Structure formats: C-alpha cells, structure tokens
Amino acid sequence: MRTPIAYFVVLSGVLFTLGTLGVLLRKNALLIFMSVELQLNAVNLALVAFSRMHLALDGQVLAFFSMVVAAAEVVVGLAIIVAVYRRRGTVDVDQARGLAG
Amino acid sequence: MIATSYTNSLGSMLVWLIPTLPLAAAVVNLFLGRRLGRWAGWIAASTVGLTFALSAYVVQDLLSAPEELQPYTQHLFDWISVGNFSVGADLRLDVLSATMILVITGVGLLIHIYAIGYMEGDPRYGRFFAYLNLFVFFMLLLVLADNYLLLYVGWEGVGLCSYLLIGFWFEKTENATAAKKAFVTTRIGDTLMLIGLALIVSKFGTLDFDAVLGNAGDTIAKGTATAISLLLFAGAIGKSAQVPLHVWLPDAMAGPTPVSALIHAATMVTAGVYLVVRSAPLFEASGVALTVVLIVGLVTALFAATCALAQDDIKRVLAYSTISQLGFMFMAVGMRFYTGAMFMLVAHAFYKALMFLGAGSVMHGMHEETDLQRMGGLIRRMPITGWTFVIGALALAGIWPLAGFFAKDQILEIANHTGRTWIYVLGTLGALLSALYIGRLVFLAFFGAPRSDEARHAHESPLVMTVPLVILAAGAVLAGLLLSTSAEGTLARFLEPVTGPVPHGEGLSTLALSVIATAIALGALAVASWVYASGRVDRVRFRERLQPLPRAAASGWYVDRAYSTLFVKPGIAAARFSADVFDSKGVDGLVNGVGGGVRRLAAAGRRIQTGFVRSYALGFFMGAVGVLVWLGTRL
Numbered sequence: 001m002r003t004p005i006a007y008f009v010v011l012s013g014v015l016f017t018l019g020t021l022g023v024l025l026r027k028n029a030l031l032i033f034m035s036v037e038l039q040l041n042a043v044n045l046a047l048v049a050f051s052r053m054h055l056a057l058d059g060q061v062l063a064f065f066s067m068v069v070a071a072a073e074v075v076v077g078l079a080i081i082v083a084v085y086r087r088r089g090t091v092d093v094d095q096a097r098g099l100a101g
Numbered sequence: 102m103i104a105t106s107y108t109n110s111l112g113s114m115l116v117w118l119i120p121t122l123p124l125a126a127a128v129v130n131l132f133l134g135r136r137l138g139r140w141a142g143w144i145a146a147s148t149v150g151l152t153f154a155l156s157a158y159v160v161q162d163l164l165s166a167p168e169e170l171q172p173y174t175q176h177l178f179d180w181i182s183v184g185n186f187s188v189g190a191d192l193r194l195d196v197l198s199a200t201m202i203l204v205i206t207g208v209g210l211l212i213h214i215y216a217i218g219y220m221e222g223d224p225r226y227g228r229f230f231a232y233l234n235l236f237v238f239f240m241l242l243l244v245l246a247d248n249y250l251l252l253y254v255g256w257e258g259v260g261l262c263s264y265l266l267i268g269f270w271f272e273k274t275e276n277a278t279a280a281k282k283a284f285v286t287t288r289i290g291d292t293l294m295l296i297g298l299a300l301i302v303s304k305f306g307t308l309d310f311d312a313v314l315g316n317a318g319d320t321i322a323k324g325t326a327t328a329i330s331l332l333l334f335a336g337a338i339g340k341s342a343q344v345p346l347h348v349w350l351p352d353a354m355a356g357p358t359p360v361s362a363l364i365h366a367a368t369m370v371t372a373g374v375y376l377v378v379r380s381a382p383l384f385e386a387s388g389v390a391l392t393v394v395l396i397v398g399l400v401t402a403l404f405a406a407t408c409a410l411a412q413d414d415i416k417r418v419l420a421y422s423t424i425s426q427l428g429f430m431f432m433a434v435g436m437r438f439y440t441g442a443m444f445m446l447v448a449h450a451f452y453k454a455l456m457f458l459g460a461g462s463v464m465h466g467m468h469e470e471t472d473l474q475r476m477g478g479l480i481r482r483m484p485i486t487g488w489t490f491v492i493g494a495l496a497l498a499g500i501w502p503l504a505g506f507f508a509k510d511q512i513l514e515i516a517n518h519t520g521r522t523w524i525y526v527l528g529t530l531g532a533l534l535s536a537l538y539i540g541r542l543v544f545l546a547f548f549g550a551p552r553s554d555e556a557r558h559a560h561e562s563p564l565v566m567t568v569p570l571v572i573l574a575a576g577a578v579l580a581g582l583l584l585s586t587s588a589e590g591t592l593a594r595f596l597e598p599v600t601g602p603v604p605h606g607e608g609l610s611t612l613a614l615s616v617i618a619t620a621i622a623l624g625a626l627a628v629a630s631w632v633y634a635s636g637r638v639d640r641v642r643f644r645e646r647l648q649p650l651p652r653a654a655a656s657g658w659y660v661d662r663a664y665s666t667l668f669v670k671p672g673i674a675a676a677r678f679s680a681d682v683f684d685s686k687g688v689d690g691l692v693n694g695v696g697g698g699v700r701r702l703a704a705a706g707r708r709i710q711t712g713f714v715r716s717y718a719l720g721f722f723m724g725a726v727g728v729l730v731w732l733g734t735r736l
C-alpha cells in the first residue's frame with residue numbers, strides 16, 4: 001500500500017513555510033542560509049513525490065540537479081559569510097547595509 | 102565601366118607616371134625636407150623637370166600614334182563601385198590634357214628653379230617645395246582625369262595647396278586670413294560644382310567623360326543641360342576668380358611670389374577654363390550656358406581691368422590683370438572659340454608667370470617693397486628683370502608679334518566675325534584698359550626717376566632667378582609665332598579632335614582688326630608713358646582730380662566691403678547667436694534639464710534601496726506570492 005501523495009505535499013508545504021519564515025524573520029546570515037536549504041529540500045521532496053506518483057523519472061532527476069546546485073551554492077555562500085564575519089565580526093544581515101541608497 | 106588600355110605603346114603606359122613623380126617628390130620633401138636643406142629645392146625642380154621631359158615624350162608619342170588609338174586612357178584601379186555605378190581611377194591623355202600638362206610642367210619647372218633662389222634662407226624651405234610639388238601633382242591629376250570625380254579630387258587638391266601656400270607665412274595674420282578667404286570663397290563654387298556632379302550622376306548614371314560628353318546632346322533635356330553647365334561653371338567662377346567670386350585672388354598675393362606665378366596666374370586659376378572647355382558638349386547642349394559664360398567673362402574682363410588701373414601694389418595689379426585675362430578666356434569659350442581660350446591660356450601662362458616672377462625679383466632687390474609709388478627707374482638697376490618684364494608687359498598689352506597680341510586679337514576677331522559687335526567693342530575696351538594698366542605699372546616701376554632709397558639701391562637678382570625670366574620671356578615672344586599666328590593656327594588644328602572646328606563668319610578683315618588693336622595698344626602705352634614716366638604730368642594731382650574714382654577702383658569697387666556687410670557680418674552675427682544664445686541656452690538647457698530630471702528621479706528612487714537584506718527578501722516573497730495568485734486567477 002502506497003503512502004498517499006497528500007502526506008508528502010503537506011509535509012513539503014510545512015517545510016517550505018518554515019524555511020520561508022526563517023528567511024524572512026531571522027537576522028543571522030547563517031540561519032537564513034539554513035532556511036534557504038530547508039526551502040530547497042521541501043521542493044525536492046515535492047518533486048520526488050510527484051515523480052513517484054506519475055511513475056516518471058523527470059522529477060527525481062531534477063531533484064538531483066537541485067541538490068548539486070544547492071551544494072555548489074553552499075560552498076560560495078558559506079565562503080561569503082565567513083568573509084563577512086572576518087571583516088565585520090558579525091553575521092547580522094541588518095548590519096550589512098553598505099549598499100543602502 | 103572599366104576602361105581598358107587598348108594600346109601597348111610605351112608612352113601610353115607611362116601616363117600614370119606623370120602625376121606620380123611630383124607626388125613622390127612631395128612626399129620626400131615633406132618628410133626629409135628639413136634634413137635636405139638646400140637640396141630640397143633642387144630635388145623638387147629636377148622632379149618637375151623630369152616630369153616635363155616625360156610629358157613631352159608621352160605627348161609626342163600620342164601625336165604619332167594612329168588615330169584609333171587616341172586618346173590614351175589608363176585604368177589604374179577601381180575606386181568606387183556601388184551597385185551599377187562605378188568610378189575608376191582612370192587617366193586620359195588627349196590633345197587638350199596634353200596642352201595642359203606641357204604648360205603645367207614647363208612653366209612649373211621654370212618657377213621651381215626660380216623659387217630655389219627666391220625662397221633661399223626661408224626657415225620652411227623644404228615644406229615650401231613639398232607643397233609646390235603636391236600642387237603640381239593635383240594639377241596634373243585634374244587635367245589627366247578621365248571622369249568628373251577624379252577631376253574633382255584634383256580640383257579640391259589644388260585648392261588645398263593654394264590655401265597652404267597663400268598662408269605659407271602664416272605668422273602674419275593677414276596672410277592666414279587671405280588663405281582662409283581664398284579657401285572659403287572658392288568653396289562656394291566648389292559646392293555648386295559638386296551638386297552639378299550629383300546631377301550628372303542622376304541623369305547619366307556615370308561620371309566618365311566619354312559617356313557624359315559623348316551623349317550630352319541627345320540624352321538630356323535642354324533645361325537639365327543648362328542646370329548642369331551652370332553648376333559646373335559656378336565651380337569655374339570660384340576657381341578662376343570670375344565676378345562675383347573674384348575677391349579672393351587679389352588677397353591671395355599674400356603668398357610667396359613663385360606661388361602667385363604658378364598657382365594664381367599660370368595654372369590653377371586656368372583650371373576653370375579647362376573645365377568649361379572639357380565640358381563643352383554640355384554647354385553647347387544648353388546654349389544659354391554659353392551666353393552666361395560669355396557675359397561673365399566680359400564683365401570680369403572689364404571690371405578687373407578698371408581695378409588694376411588703380412592698384413599701388415605691384416602684385417595686386419598683376420592679380421587683377423590675371424582676373425581680367427581669365428575673363429577674356431571665358432569670353433572666347435562663350436563664343437565656342439575653345440582653341441582661342443586654350444591659346445590665351447598658354448600665352449598667358451608665359452607672360453603672366455614672367456611678370457609675377459619679375460615682380461618677385463623686384464621685391465627681392467628692394468627688400469620686399471611692393472609699393473609702385475616707391476619704385477621708379479629700376480630698369481637701370483636691374484636690367485634683366487626690367488627688360489624681360491617689359492617683354493611680358495608688351496605681350497599683355499598686345500603688341501605684334503608677342504603671344505598676347507595673337508591671343509587677344511583672335512578672340513576679338515571671332516567676336517567680330519560671329520556678328521557680336523557689342524562684345525567686340527567692349528572687348529576692345531578691355532584690351533585698351535589692359536594696355537593702360539600694364540603701361541602704368543611698367544612706367545611707374547621701371548622708368549622715370551627712383552622715388553625711394555630702396556629703388557636707388559636696388560640690385561639685380563641671382564642667375565637662378567633671372568634665367569627662368571629670360572626663358573619665359575622667350576616663350577612670351579615665341580608662343581604666338583609658333584602656336585597660333587591665326588585663329589586656325591597650329592594649336593587650333595592640334596586641339597581640333599577635342600574641341601571641334603573654330604567658328605566661322607564674316608566681318609572686318611583680319612588685317613584691319615590687327616591694325617585697330619595695335620593702334621589702340623600703342624596709343625594706350627603712349628598715354629601711360631606720358632602720364633607716368635615723362636615727368637610732364639603731375640600724376641598725384643591728376644589722380645586727385647579724378648577722385649573718388651581711383652579710390653573706389655583701388656578698393657575693387659567696394660565689392661569686399663559689400664560682401665562683408667551682406668554676408669560676412671550677418672554670418673558672424675548668426676554664428677554668435679548660435680554660440681552664445683542657442684547653444685548655451687537652448688542646447689545646453691535641454692541637456693542639463695534632462696540630466697537634472699534624471700538626478701531628481703534617482704534621488705527619489707534610491708530610497709527603495711534600504712540596505713536591509715530581509716526587506717529585499719520580503720520583496721521577493723511578495724512578488725512570488727503575487728505571481729502565484731495571478732497564475733491562480735488564470736486557471
């Protein structure tokens with residue numbers, strides 16, 4: 001007996017909402033970053049679930065792509081955060097206002 | 102169209118070399134002139150000499166070639182090719198261009214040699230000869246071109262060289278101003294001429310001489326032919342200093358004297374005559390255009406002669422004289438007497454170059470003095486200059502058997518024989534005035550008592566300057582006898598393949614006309630000698646009694662002043678308006694207004710950039726939600 005698709009979609013939606021709230025409400029760059037990862041993985045979950053439902057591999061392939069890109073993004077993003085920390089001693093995004101108009 | 106060289110004789114293949122040699126010398130002198138020192142002049146002169154020898158060889162080759170091989174044409178390269186319109190760098194040597202290249206290189210050679218002495222010690226010696234050679238190149242290109250566009254290249258090139266050489270001593274402001282005036286004035290004619298070329302392209306689809314002139318009579322309407330002819334003639338008016346664009350030539354005397362002799366007497370100013378003779382089929386297709394040429398020539402001949410009568414600067418007398426003589430040439434062209442115009446061109450090149458060089462020699466011997474009133478009795482101090490000048494003057498006045506006699510006499514004869522009595526009478530008046538002004542010049546400068554210390558201590562010029570004078574004087578004596586003892590003389594027969602036969606008619610016999618002309622010339626010279634050299638007339642009081650006529654004539658009948666009021670001052674006012682008002686208020690205002698507007702907009706817009714990353718994220722989020730809602734409503 002298969003797990004109904006609705007479970008996955010609801011879980012994915014909950015995870016995505018948590019991620020979005022994290023991005024919008026957190027001040028710490030590292031936590032914002034983790035929230036973004038959460039969003040990505042929520043979407044991955046939805047992709048894989050739908051892929052299984054349709055018995056097509058496209059969604060799973062796309063999820064792999066998404067993971068690879070996310071991994072690359074983590075490398076760059078963490079490097080930036082480390083650099084910002086070294087320079088300013090903080091990773092509070094509200095303090096990084098160098099581009100204010 | 103690609104003109105192929107359909108003959109293999111050596112001469113026909115060497116045509117391209119004729120303009121190339123002076124160009125090469127110009128390049129050498131331009132880049133190495135400073136290092137070459139005195140050699141620059143000899144290099145320039147010997148190159149022109151070589152070009153002259155080459156021209157003579159090629160022309161002789163042309164004349165001995167069978168008729169079906171004439172004229173020589175040479176296709177150098179395809180120049181412009183757009184759709185089915187093409188212009189090639191094509192050269193054409195026929196009897197007309199042959200006459201011109203021999204005059205240009207022959208007289209040019211003598212003037213180059215003279216300039217070696219005249220320009221001695223000038224700090225820009227090499228550059229002077231570079232310009233002079235460049236001029237010879239462009240002039241040869243002008244007369245050897247096989248299409249109007251290449252001719253126009255030469256036409257503008259000689260204009261450029263004229264500008265550079267008039268303003269050669271640019272340290273003096275008036276020289277630079279004179280150069281600018283010459284350039285701008287001739288530009289008026291050049292622009293109209295360019296419009297004429299455009300009209301030719303639109304009507305004929307080509308600029309090649311054969312295609313345009315061969316079909317001029319039957320492919321275009323009379324009105325079109327008139328329009329094209331008059332536009333081309335406008336170019337000639339500018340270049341040949343005819344009324345109303347004559348004002349630049351007297352001022353052009355600011356240049357070094359060899360330049361005045363070469364460019365502003367012998368060659369460049371005659372380019373207009375060449376152009377009209379070359380385009381004769383177009384002018385004949387129009388008919389009206391020829392009448393215009395005749396009238397402009399006549400008016401110029403008389404007008405400039407009266408101005409020449411009152412000038413005190415020796416070179417300005419000669420300048421106005423040149424304008425007047427060019428008027429005579431255009432009169433001849435206007436009566437379809439093309440060979441007469443060409444003969445006058447040749448003869449004038451000799452005697453006017455001679456007199457300009459003579460004037461230069463006088464200036465050389467008198468510390469750059471040009472005022473006739475401070476000369477007098479120079480013939481004893483500088484006999485070679487003096488006597489050769491007298492020969493030139495007699496030729497100009499029209500004394501048998503000098504070149505000028507035949508030239509002027511034949512033009513008047515044709516006027517008489519073709520029933521143009523008024524032209525004949527007024528032309529004779531012009532001849533009378535010519536003899537008067539040149540008599541006045543000669544008697545004031547060379548005879549009577551010296552009127553200044555410079556005149557008393559004048560010295561003869563070196564051989565390098567006097568030898569060209571003697572050769573030119575020989576030319577002025579012999580040109581008529583050798584080339585054109587009658588209206589259908591040697592030169593006329595020589596030119597007939599291009600210009601067609603000389604017009605015929607009935608009138609006074611040639612002998613009677615010659616007697617009248619000679620009597621008038623001798624009478625005028627006698628009057629001039631009585632007034633200016635006999636000492637029995639107080640010429641200063643004589644002049645005062647005639648006022649205000651002499652003053653008006655000396656200023657060129659106030660034409661300059663009128664142009665200044667009518668064109669120059671309004672032009673300057675308009676320029677000032679556009680610079681001070683239109684540009685600074687209008688254009689700058691518009692540009693600054695746009696700039697200010699953007700700046701204010703940006704000041705408002707940049708407040709959105711708060712620098713709070715989370716507010717940007719909120720923006721993303723709201724946007725994404727917005728897009729989703731929008732998509733949802735469309736489902």
